[in-house]
Amino acid sequence: MLTEERRALILNRLQSDGKIVAAELGPDLGVSIDTIRRDLQELANAGLARRVHGGALPPTSGALPYAARRAHAPAAKAAIARATAKLLHDGQVVLLDGGTTTLEVARHLAPGLRATVVTNSPEIASVLADHSTVEVALLGGLLDKASRVVVGAAIIEALRSIRADVLVLGICSIHPEVGITVDELEESYVKRAMIANAAEVVAVASADKLGSAAQYVIAPVSELTHLVTDEPDADMAPYRALGVEVVLA
Amino acid sequence: MLTEERRALILNRLQSDGKIVAAELGPDLGVSIDTIRRDLQELANAGLARRVHGGALPPTSGALPYAARRAHAPAAKAAIARATAKLLHDGQVVLLDGGTTTLEVARHLAPGLRATVVTNSPEIASVLADHSTVEVALLGGLLDKASRVVVGAAIIEALRSIRADVLVLGICSIHPEVGITVDELEESYVKRAMIANAAEVVAVASADKLGSAAQYVIAPVSELTHLVTDEPDADMAPYRALGVEVVLA
DNA sequence: CGGCCTTGTGCATGCTTGTGCTTGAATAGG
């Protein structure tokens, strides 16, 4: 069996089982456990798996319950949110995507900002109801309970009539070659429609999202105008090479 | 089973049961109680659970703002909400108006209720995202910051395409002769459109709303099919005379 | 063809992590 072939099999198995246990996969594929470990290491580097003690799990934290994602790396998210808020100006129409990091962006908007915020997240709308100067518009449709954003045909239709100056896009997984990906189909439609209707696209991604990939591709990285992240030492050159302005929080 | 996997299971269980008892979870997952304890410790460190003697509880739900209004007569609102929830059944399309009392209704929906809830309140949508069996649809439009509901032309248009089995209507002021009134124009349009598109109309009103009137008239009391309230000794005869079924919480 | 390099693999080596057990302290409830 060829190496690449074996790795493809591991990925298949990861997707069907939802997990990989290194010890039981070795004998199964006829190689030593060390080789499996090296494979998992490679797949983790490519963002296709998340390495844990004893094996590997799917790369996205999207499968986790909502509360878990919200509590994940709160300091990093706040820093990213502050940096992102500085990119928004008076008079703009801001399309604010749902997600735990973008929720922080909503919390950190400049107090006197006079902008119109359009969002698909009920929680962001709740937060911005306390902001005295921004206009808030909520996009309607079906609520996806896992990601807590509005999806479905209605919102795609509603997005058609909106031309936003800037989109703040929450990122599940981003990879220089694969592009921006999510692990749910409906969400991918919504994010794609948002990108299509915004002049600038600012992606917010905590460091653990960088270099990972999920099932559904939304767009290539080159569609972004800005990428706000908190990784101090990651190699951001591949993103810059694609024309993205990288902002370190 | 991988460690991370086990912790995810514990989180799921915490969310579904509302609590974790360490002693009964150990044998269930096939590990010792010490391991469960360590897991709970980790989850508590991550802010995903609150450690208590004997197990764990969900982390303190973030106290949302405008607690002032919500703190107003909470016991009465909860009682009204429970009584209202009993009027809703599987298979119905429920139009759930925004408001502090209707928010309590959302909180008190029967856990296994299989209904579709359509709402104009982002906060109600947030609450129902945690309900496992109801479908949630959010009506889009401009957000009114004072009342925290969606208003405007867009929602009136969206309501046109909805035929609800039952509307749960939040009441600001209700008077047997003047009818149902609110003090904001935009809100009145929305409530009127909701009433027009629902087969049954259940109004929820704490006792202090009874017999008062505000600036903008929405509809006569006779449009209601039910009125849920908590006043034990008020004279409800005028409402009954208008064909409204009065439910005392 | 032969030498050399690269690549992939398996194995041996300490080292780290996760787990169960024991012990003594802390806590809840009568």
Next chain:
DNA sequence: CCTATTCAAGCACAAGCATGCACAAGGCCG
């Protein structure tokens, strides 16, 4: 105040890990 749980800390063992090394297979170039 007393008793039964529950907890925290420490210990020991097993599983998992990174690292370095050796060997085999294949490719490249002179």
